[in-house]
Every structure is written in structure tokens, then in C-alpha cells.
Amino acid sequence: MAEPSIIHKGRPRPGAARASKRSPGTYVLRVLVIAYLFFLVAWPVYLVGRNAFARGLTDLGAILSDPYTVYSLELTLWIAVASVAINTVFGVGISLLIVRFRFVGKRVLNALLDLPLSVSPVVVGLALVLVYGGRTGWFGPTVQRWGLTVIYDVPGMILATTFVSLPLVIREVIPVLQEVGDEQEQAARTIGANGLQTFFRVTLPAIRWGVSYGVVLCLARSLGEFGAVKVVSGNIYGETRTATLTVENEYLNFDKGGAYATAFLLTLVAVAALLVASLARNAPSRARSAPSRGRDVTEQPRQPEERR
Amino acid sequence: MTAQTAVSARPVRSRRSGPPSRPQRSRSDGHPLGLTSGLGLGVGVLWFSLLVLIPLAAIVVTASQGGWHAFWQAITNGETASAIELTAGAAALVTIVNVIMGTVIAWVLVRDRFFATRVLEFLIDIPFALPTIVAGLVLLSLYGPRSPVGWNIANTRTAVFVAFLFVTLPFVVRAVQPVLAEQDREAEEAAASLGAGRFTVFRRIIVPGLAPAIAAGGALSFARAVSEYGSLVLLSGNLPNRTEVTSVRIITFIEGDRLDNAAAVAVVLLLISLVVIVAVDLLQRSVVRRG
Amino acid sequence: MAIQRSRTAVAAALALATTLALTACSKPGPAGGPGATDASTVGPPVTLNLVGYSVAEAANAAAAQEWAKTNEGSNVTFRTSYGASGDQSRAVLNGLAADVVHFSVESDITRLVPDLVDPRWNSGPTKGIISSSLVVFVVRPGNPKNIHGWDDLIKPGIGIVTPNPASSGSARWNALAAWGQVIAAGGTEDQAKDFVTKLYANAVALPASGRDATTAFLGGTGDVYLTYENEAILAKQSGEDLDWVYPDTTLLIENPAAVLKTADPKAQAYLNFVLTPAGQRAFALKGYRPVISGVDTSGIPGVPDPTNPFPTPKKLLTIANDFGGDWAALSKKFFDADTGIVVQIIAGTGKS
Numbered sequence: 024m025a026e027p028s029i030i031h032k033g034r035p036r037p038g039a040a041r042a043s044k045r046s047p048g049t050y051v052l053r054v055l056v057i058a059y060l061f062f063l064v065a066w067p068v069y070l071v072g073r074n075a076f077a078r079g080l081t082d083l084g085a086i087l088s089d090p091y092t093v094y095s096l097e098l099t100l101w102i103a104v105a106s107v108a109i110n111t112v113f114g115v116g117i118s119l120l121i122v123r124f125r126f127v128g129k130r131v132l133n134a135l136l137d138l139p140l141s142v143s144p145v146v147v148g149l150a151l152v153l154v155y156g157g158r159t160g161w162f163g164p165t166v167q168r169w170g171l172t173v174i175y176d177v178p179g180m181i182l183a184t185t186f187v188s189l190p191l192v193i194r195e196v197i198p199v200l201q202e203v204g205d206e207q208e209q210a211a212r213t214i215g216a217n218g219l220q221t222f223f224r225v226t227l228p229a230i231r232w233g234v235s236y237g238v239v240l241c242l243a244r245s246l247g248e249f250g251a252v253k254v255v256s257g258n259i260y261g262e263t264r265t266a267t268l269t270v271e272n273e274y275l276n277f278d279k280g281g282a283y284a285t286a287f288l289l290t291l292v293a294v295a296a297l298l299v300a301s302l303a304r305n306a307p308s309r310a311r312s313a314p315s316r317g318r319d320v321t322e323q324p325r326q327p328e329e330r331r
Numbered sequence: 332m333t334a335q336t337a338v339s340a341r342p343v344r345s346r347r348s349g350p351p352s353r354p355q356r357s358r359s360d361g362h363p364l365g366l367t368s369g370l371g372l373g374v375g376v377l378w379f380s381l382l383v384l385i386p387l388a389a390i391v392v393t394a395s396q397g398g399w400h401a402f403w404q405a406i407t408n409g410e411t412a413s414a415i416e417l418t419a420g421a422a423a424l425v426t427i428v429n430v431i432m433g434t435v436i437a438w439v440l441v442r443d444r445f446f447a448t449r450v451l452e453f454l455i456d457i458p459f460a461l462p463t464i465v466a467g468l469v470l471l472s473l474y475g476p477r478s479p480v481g482w483n484i485a486n487t488r489t490a491v492f493v494a495f496l497f498v499t500l501p502f503v504v505r506a507v508q509p510v511l512a513e514q515d516r517e518a519e520e521a522a523a524s525l526g527a528g529r530f531t532v533f534r535r536i537i538v539p540g541l542a543p544a545i546a547a548g549g550a551l552s553f554a555r556a557v558s559e560y561g562s563l564v565l566l567s568g569n570l571p572n573r574t575e576v577t578s579v580r581i582i583t584f585i586e587g588d589r590l591d592n593a594a595a596v597a598v599v600l601l602l603i604s605l606v607v608i609v610a611v612d613l614l615q616r617s618v619v620r621r622g
Numbered sequence: 623m624a625i626q627r628s629r630t631a632v633a634a635a636l637a638l639a640t641t642l643a644l645t646a647c648s649k650p651g652p653a654g655g656p657g658a659t660d661a662s663t664v665g666p667p668v669t670l671n672l673v674g675y676s677v678a679e680a681a682n683a684a685a686a687q688e689w690a691k692t693n694e695g696s697n698v699t700f701r702t703s704y705g706a707s708g709d710q711s712r713a714v715l716n717g718l719a720a721d722v723v724h725f726s727v728e729s730d731i732t733r734l735v736p737d738l739v740d741p742r743w744n745s746g747p748t749k750g751i752i753s754s755s756l757v758v759f760v761v762r763p764g765n766p767k768n769i770h771g772w773d774d775l776i777k778p779g780i781g782i783v784t785p786n787p788a789s790s791g792s793a794r795w796n797a798l799a800a801w802g803q804v805i806a807a808g809g810t811e812d813q814a815k816d817f818v819t820k821l822y823a824n825a826v827a828l829p830a831s832g833r834d835a836t837t838a839f840l841g842g843t844g845d846v847y848l849t850y851e852n853e854a855i856l857a858k859q860s861g862e863d864l865d866w867v868y869p870d871t872t873l874l875i876e877n878p879a880a881v882l883k884t885a886d887p888k889a890q891a892y893l894n895f896v897l898t899p900a901g902q903r904a905f906a907l908k909g910y911r912p913v914i915s916g917v918d919t920s921g922i923p924g925v926p927d928p929t930n931p932f933p934t935p936k937k938l939l940t941i942a943n944d945f946g947g948d949w950a951a952l953s954k955k956f957f958d959a960d961t962g963i964v965v966q967i968i969a970g971t972g973k974s
Contacts, residue, residue: 046529048529049443052435052438052439052443053439053443053445053447055435056432056435056436056439056451057447057451059432059436060436060451060454060455062473063493063496063497063500064454064455064457064458064497064500065454066473067469067470067472067473067474068457068469070469070472070473070479071465071468071469071472073472074472074477113375113378113379116371116375117375117379120368120371120372120375122361123361123362124361124362124363124364124368124372125360125361125362125363125364126361126363126364126372129361132376132379134608134612135379135383135384136379137608138383138387138604138608139383141551141554141555141558141604141607141608142387142558142600142601142604143557143558143559143560143578143581143597143600143604144558144560144561144578145558145560145578145581145582145585145597146390146558146578146581146597146600146601147386148585149390149581149585149590149593149594149597150386150387150389150390150597151386152585152590153386153389153390153393153590153594154385154386154389155386156716156717157716157717158715158716158717159590159716161385161389163717167717172717172719174716174717175713175716175717175718175719176719182382185382186382186383186386189379189382189383218367243460246462247460247461247462247463247465248462249462249463249464249560249561250463250560250561250578250582253582254582254585257703257713257718257719258703258704258705259671259701259702259703259718259719260701260702260703260704261699261700261701261702262671262701262719266462267462267463267464267465267561268464270462270464270465270468271464271564271565274468274565274837275833275834275837276679276680276833277856277857277860277861277862278860282468283468283472286464286465286468286469289461289462289465290461290465290469293457293460293461293462293465294457294460296460297453297456297457297459297460298453300456301452301453301456476841476842483842485841485842486838486841486842486843568827568838568841568843569827569829569834569838570826570827570838570843571827571828583789583830586705586706586709586713586789586830587708587709587712587788587789587830588709588712588713588716
């Protein structure tokens with residue numbers, strides 16, 4: 024089973040890490056690394072939690088009982104789920120096509136699929152506005168004539184979120200598909216299974232860990248999107264303001280307590296996603312087939328997942 | 332389950348010797364497209380174009396609508412040029428720090444597994460998973476006006492530097508870790524047995540092996556820093572010519588309905604992304620070739 | 623066993639995701655706002671989209687809440703979007719849903735005329751104005767740099783925070799006030815231009831909106847912040863530590879509102895309510911000066927002197943009296959994107 028994503032790149036082979044001779048250098052490096060991560064990550068994150076509860080449960084209670092904030096949390100969820108669903112269907116489909124078929128432009132497509140990861144979220148928002156903007160977009164007026172508002176409405180936000188997290192499922196599924204190989208599928212065909220049957224009964228089960236993993240990453244990324252959504256949403260309170268936009272808004276509206284409380288909730292979600300991903304990387308089939316992926320940068324472009 | 336057993340029965344790519352191999356391909360490198368698969372590919376490519384390719388093309392087209400002169404004017408306008416300079420400069424500085432610290436962290440994680448390793452691994456992944464606006468608040472808690480230890484760097488260029496450092500933390504580490512883990516210890520041991528000091532071993536055996544990974548991680552780190560937006564909104568003050576980064580400039584243009592200027596600046600960022608993707612791809616190939 | 627644990631972990635994640643998906647299954651409708659309860663006597667629930675300029679959120683929320691207590695307003699829910707006045711106006715033009723717009727300056731409403739707003743929008747008794755304020759100087763507590771008048775602003779080393787006129791309404795009021803006070807003191811247009819140039823030379827930040835500028839100042843940028851009196855009062859009410867100074871000569875700020883041609887009739891009802899004493903008191907409690915007479919202004923939190931919450935400045939300039947009353951002409955003269963006096967001044971300082 025393919026070792027998934029960037030988050031887990033580089034797990035050393037079990038047993039391969041012999042304890043190096045402990046020299047004073049070792050301890051110096053340890054202290055350096057611990058200090059660096061403490062001041063850059065650990066302490067600031069702890070402080071968010073502390074600030075969120077600085078006034079006890081007041082701030083948290085206030086945001087959870089405010090219907091508009093609850094709405095923004097629900098909206099965030101809805102958009103993220105929609106994005107994940109779209110990206111999973113598209114991702115699995117495209118991965119199958121890339122791995123199992125040959126066609127002109129396959130390599131180019133493969134490279135292009137990684138584009139969304141290196142584009143700035145603000146640029147993503149701009150790109151969508153230029154094409155789907157109601158009045159001046161390339162397709163905007165046409166789409167509006169069909170009765171659909173894209174920019175300044177939820178569909179645009181779904182597009183933006185889908186854009187930024189598009190490669191995440193694909194990058195998990197492709198290596199798995201490659202690892203698994205198509206013998207099972209060929210075998211299924213020889214006994215008379217058609218395409219759909221083969222897919223649902225042979226391929227999908229074989230790649231389910233890769234897909235699940237990609238889904239978790241995609242979900243975490245979609246929940247946290249800020250820049251692209253800010254550009255396309257119009258920030259309509261009670262309509263298009265997501266959780267991340269709420270954090271910004273509360274901070275700017277003299278409600279720092281509310282901002283920290285909402286940020287705390289989002290941090291919890293991020294941490295939960297990390298924990299799930301971190302536990303899941305010990306999946307046994309991976310251990311059996313390839314202890315450490317070690318594919319690093321020599322294989323397909325594997326850029327780390329990012330939060331914007 | 333049958334499928335799983337079949338997987339484990341497949342010959343495993345050897346990890347111990349030789350270079351990391353290219354992904355296994357099916358024997359024939361793929362079936363030709365049939366009707367369903369052709370249709371599926373068509374739909375997929377159409378969707379991808381509507382969502383990604385056409386919008387990105389729209390940026391390039393909009394930016395070039397005024398011709399080269401207008402484009403150049405837009406990006407050399409005082410405040411915009413400052414923003415691009417600041418962004419690229421801070422990103423470069425951060426990349427240098429990341430290259431060093433990232434390698435060190437990867438080293439400690441791989442070669443020195445001690446009690447805190449799992450915690451450190453977890454900490455490194457946090458900047459990946461955290462929404463950027465939350466990252467901004469996170470940094471603001473310790474490095475802002477209400478810092479418990481009085482370290483207030485809000486509204487300064489240092490804030491931009493620290494924000495970049497935070498969001499790019501994992502890139503070099505995660506790029507170097509697997510390579511370091513895979514590295515053959517035999518060469519190091521041989522060198523050590525011939526009398527090379529630890530630092531020499533590090534400098535002449537380990538680092539060259541890591542160089543492509545470090546470079547790739549560094550390139551990704553640079554691209555990520557240059558694209559950063561959310562964490563700077565609350566932290567940097569977005570002061571023109573001082574702490575305003577390129578992405579903030581773009582948003583200002585968008586909100587002011589100056590989409591052509593926005594597109595011009597966006598093209599600069601896209602170019603950087605493109606260069607990075609190409610660089611990373613080339614680095615990957617060079618490693619495979621070198622073997 | 624490791625196998626069980628990891629599979630359980632991913633299965634748990636998927637279960638969680640599915641549950642979340644199911645609960646979020648139907649797109650959530652707009653949040654129930656205040657008063658969206660008993661619709662039996664007043665008809666079906668109505669949703670109004672209110673698009674406003676950045677500092678107007680608290681006041682409109684307060685007015686909406688008061689309105690919801692009345693029969694007419696009890697079945698209305700608001701969806702609101704706030705941002706820099708100019709940016710919001712352009713957004714409405716580009717498709718941002720709106721029934722009521724409340725902007726900082728008149729030119730942001732006339733941008734929507736005649737396509738989206740009826741040309742007679744300002745034919746009412748208050749000429750379309752629903753809120754008013756003054757330009758004030760916000761300073762650090764205790765006024766350490768001793769800023770009392772316009773001339774103090776252009777002293778070397780003073781850092782001014784004022785928004786960017788390209789996007790912000792507040793910025794335009796500030797610029798006009800700075801210009802107008804020179805003319806009112808007998809100066810020529812050249813002297814006024816000179817003063818405004820020195821003013822912007824001292825600007826250390828040009829944030830996009832009034833609210834962004836407040837945040838910048840409160841975050842530690844600059845020594846003095848030019849803004850609306852109502853924003854200063856609101857900040858103080860919200861616990862921020864600041865003082866403000868009324869310069870001897872200042873400009874009366876008048877913020878217009880209009881309903882869009884496609885709006886539900888309740889939109890006009892809301893604006894009508896805002897112009898009643900009850901509506902104006904709701905605004906006053908958030909720092910705005912009433913635009914009609916007979917409004918109770920007692921007990922306003924955050925003001926320096928609750929018995930006299932809205933002091934009269936020594937000399938009050940108005941657009942009508944001192945600037946010719948024609949916003950279209952003013953916009954062109956001062957803020958035209960290519961030829962506007964202020965735009966050129968700012969471009970000259972390299973800060974635009």
C-alpha cells in the first residue's frame with residue numbers, strides 16, 4: 024500500500040534508525056530544534072487556546088450561541104463537504120485514467136493537476152472572478168442568464184475551495200493505484216466483469232485507504248481556506264461568511280474574544296485532522312509492502328499540503 | 332481481503348539498494364482509451380479547464396490586455412514594486428533559514444529518535460493544517476501587542492518574516508526527511524572508518540545526497556511564502572511600502588475593482604509558481620538520473 | 623493492534639466526515655435574525671440584503687434590532703455585508719446582492735443610479751441622508767503628541783493614519799475637511815493644496831477602509847488617526863483605549879442610504895424607521911449624530927461628556943455651504959482616478 028502524502032513523508036524504516044553516538048552535538052541540535060519549534064509553533068498555539076478561554080467559557084459560549092456564527096460554521100462545513108465530494112469523484116476518475124490508460128498529453132495533464140497547490144489563494148479568487156464575475160466575467164453574464172450567481176454567492180465559494188484542494192485526493196490515489204497494479208482488474212475482466220463492476224468491486228476496495236486519506240486531507244484543507252473565499256464571497260454576514268472570514272471579522276469588529284474563540288475551534292479541527300492522519304499512516308498494508316516510501320522528490324511532484 | 336493479500340504478494344521495490352525507483356507502471360503503460368474512458372477523460376478535462384485552466388488563463392489574458400507597457404507600468408508602480416520586493420526578499424530570507432533549520436530538524440527527527448520525536452513531528456505538521464487566518468492569530472498571541480512576554484513585532488517587516496517562517500516550516504523538513512531516511516549509511520561509515528570527522532562526513536557525503544531534496548523543499552518553501560496572505564492580514568498591518576506583501580496588494584486591487592492591475596501582479600506570482608514547479612520537476616529528474 | 627488502530631482511525635474520520643456531511647446535507651438557510659419569529663399578523667418572513675460602509679455595522683444592527691420590535695420589522699431578517707464604501711458600491715454594481723445600501727459618501731450611491739437605484743432616491747426630507755458625524759482626530763490616551771489642530775498634523779515626525787480615498791468614504795471626508803479648513807480660514811486653493819500635500823506626506827498608512835484604519839491605529843501605527851466621530855465613540859464603547867480631539871474647524875459628515883429598484887418594499891420601510899426618533903436614537907447610541915430633531919441623546923456610552931455627547935465645533939463646514947453641494951463635481955475635482963487633486967497628491971507621495 025502506498026505510503027500517503029507529504030505529511031508523512033520520511034518515516035524512517037523501522038529498526039533502521041540506529042542510535043547514533045550521542046555526542047554533545049546531538050544535544051545541541053536537539054535543544055535547537057526543540058527551542059525553534061517551541062517558539063514558532065508550540066507556545067503561540069497554546070496561547071490561542073489560553074486567549075480563547077481567558078474569560079472562561081464566555082467567549083466560546085457567545086459564539087456558539089450566536090446564530091450567525093453557528094451559521095458560518097455550518098456554511099464552512101457545507102462548502103467543504105461539497106468540495107471534497109467533487110474532488111473525490113474527479114480525483115479518483117482522473118487518477119484511474121492517468122494510471123491505467125495511455126493518451127496524448129497524459130504527462131502534461133499530470134503536471135497541470137498539481138498547479139492549484141502552488142497558486143496563491145488570492146490569485147485563485149481573482150481568476151474565478153475574472154471568468155465568472157457577474158457583470159464583466161468571461162462566462163459571468165452567460166451563467167447569470169441561467170439563473171446562477173457564482174461570485175458573491177456560495178457556488179463561487181465552492182468553486183474556490185474545490186480549486187485549492189483539487190490535487191489532494193489525486194496525489195494520494197495515484198501512487199496507490201500504481202502500487203496496486205492492474206492484475207486484479209484484468210483478472211476480473213477475464214471472468215466477465217464489466218467496467219463498473221470491476222471498479223466497484225476490485226479497484227475501489229484496493230485503493231480505499233488512499234482515497235480515505237486524500238479525503239481527510241482535502242476536508243482539512245477546505246475547512247481552512249481563507250484568501251480565495253474572501254475574494255469571491257462578498258463577505259455577506261449570514262450568507263457567505265465562513266468560519267475563517269468570521270475570525271477576521273470579529274477581530275476587526277473589536278471582538279477579539281470572539282475571534283480567538285472561533286480560531287480555537289478551527290485549531291481543534293486542524294489538530295483532529297492531523298491526529299487522524301498521523302494515526303492512519305501506520306496502516307499495515309503499507310508496512311507490509313513498502314516500509315518507508317522514500318519516494319521523496321524523485322517520484323511525482325509531491326508538494327506538501329498547504330493551508331492558506 | 333483478497334485484494335489486500337494480492338497487494339502484499341506483489342514483489343516489493345527494494346529499498347535498501349539502488350536509487351528510489353520510478354513508480355511501477357502497468358505492463359503496457361496503459362490501455363488505450365475506450366468509449367467510457369474517453370468520455371470520462373473528456374468530462375474530467377472539461378471540468379478541470381472550467382475550474383482551473385481557463386481562470387488562470389484569464390489572469391494572463393487580462394494582464395496582457397494593455398500590452399507589455401501597461402503591464403510593466405502596473406508592476407513597477409511604487410507601492411506595488413515595494414510589495415513585490417518585500418515579498419520576494421522576505422521569502423528568500425525565510426527560505427535560507429528553512430534550508431538550514433529544515434535540514435537540522437530533519438536530521439534530528441531521522442537520526443536521533445528520542446522521547447520528543449513524535450511531538451516534534453506533530454508540531455511540524457501544524458502549519459499545514461491550520462487555516463492561515465488562524466495562523467495569524469496564533470502568531471499575534473505571542474508576537475503581538477498583547478504578548479505575555481512583551482515581544483511585539485506587529486506591523487513590522489519582522490512580522491512578515493515570522494509569518495512566512497511559520498507557514499513554510501514543514502516544506503524543507505518533509506522534503507529532506509525521506510531522503511535522509513533512505514540514505515545509505517555505508518558510505519558514511521566507510522568515511523568515518525577512514526578517519527573523516529563528523530562534520531566532514533556531513534559536508535561531503537550526506538549533504539550532497541540531500542542537496543536535490545533540500546533544493547526542492549526550498550523552492551516549494553519560497554513559492555509558498557510568496558503566496559501567503561491570511562496570516563499577514565492581522566499581523567503585518569499591511570503598511571504600504573513597508574509591510575505590504577504582494578497578495579495584499581492584489582486584494583486591494585480586486586476590492587477596488589482594478590482587476591487589470593490585480594491580474595498584472597498576479598501574473599508575477601504565477602510566474603514564480605511556474606518557475607518553482609519546473610525547478611522541482613527538474614531536480615527530481617536529476618536525482619533519478621544520477622541514481 | 624496497529625492494524626485495528628489505523629483502520630479505526632481512518633474509519634472514524636470517514637464516519638465523522640459522513641456525519642458532518644449529513645448534518646450539513648441541505649445548504650443551511652440564512653440565520654434567523656432578531657425578530658424572525660411570529661409572522662402570523664405581518665405576513666411571510668422577508669430577507670433584506672443590506673450593503674454598507676465599513677463602520678456602519680454596529681449602528682445598523684442596533685437599528686434593525688429596534689425595528690424588529692415593531693410590527694413592521696418583526697418578520698424581517700437581514701443579511702449584511704460591510705466594507706470600504708467605494709469597494710462596496712462597486713461590488714453592488716458587479717452583482718453583490720443588495721436591497722438597501724448605506725454608504726459613506728453620496729458618490730457611492732450615485733454610482734448605482736440609474737441602473738440599480740432610482741434617480742429620485744434623495745428626494746426625501748433628509749435628502750437621502752440617514753446618519754451624520756464629524757471628522758475628528760483620534761490620538762493616543764493622554765494625547766502625548768499634543769495634537770489639537772490641523773496645523774499640528776503637518777508637523778514633522780507626526781504619523782497620520784487616514785484611509786485611502788480610492789476605496790474609502792472616510793478618507794474622502796478627511797481629505798475634504800483638510801482642504802476646506804484652509805479655504806475657510808481665508809486661504810487660496812494653492813495653499814489648500816499645499817496643506818493637503820503635507821498632510822499626506824505625513825501619512826504612515828493608507829488602509830482600504832475606515833474600519834481597517836481604526837484597526838491599524840489601535841494596533842500601534844501612527845500618532846493620530848483621522849476618522850468619523852462615530853467610529854471613535856464606537857471604539858471607546860468597545861473598550862478600546864483612545865482619546866479624540868475636535869479640531870476648531872471640521873466638516874459635517876453626512877451618510878446617505880437608498881433602496882434598490884428591485885428591493886422588497888420592506889427595504890424602504892427600514893429606511894423610514896431609521897429616520898424616526900427611535901431609529902435615530904439607535905444610531906445615536908452607537909455614536910452617530912441625529913439627522914432629525916427631537917432625538918433623545920442621553921445616556922450614550924463612550925462619549926467624553928454624556929451630558930453633551932455631540933459638542934458643536936467652533937466652525938462647522940458642510941458640503942452644501944462650503945463645497946458647492948455638488949458631489950459629482952467634488953468627486954471629479956478631488957477624487958477622479960486620473961485627474962483628482964487628492965489622487966495626484968497621494969500618487970506624488972508614492973504611497974497610493
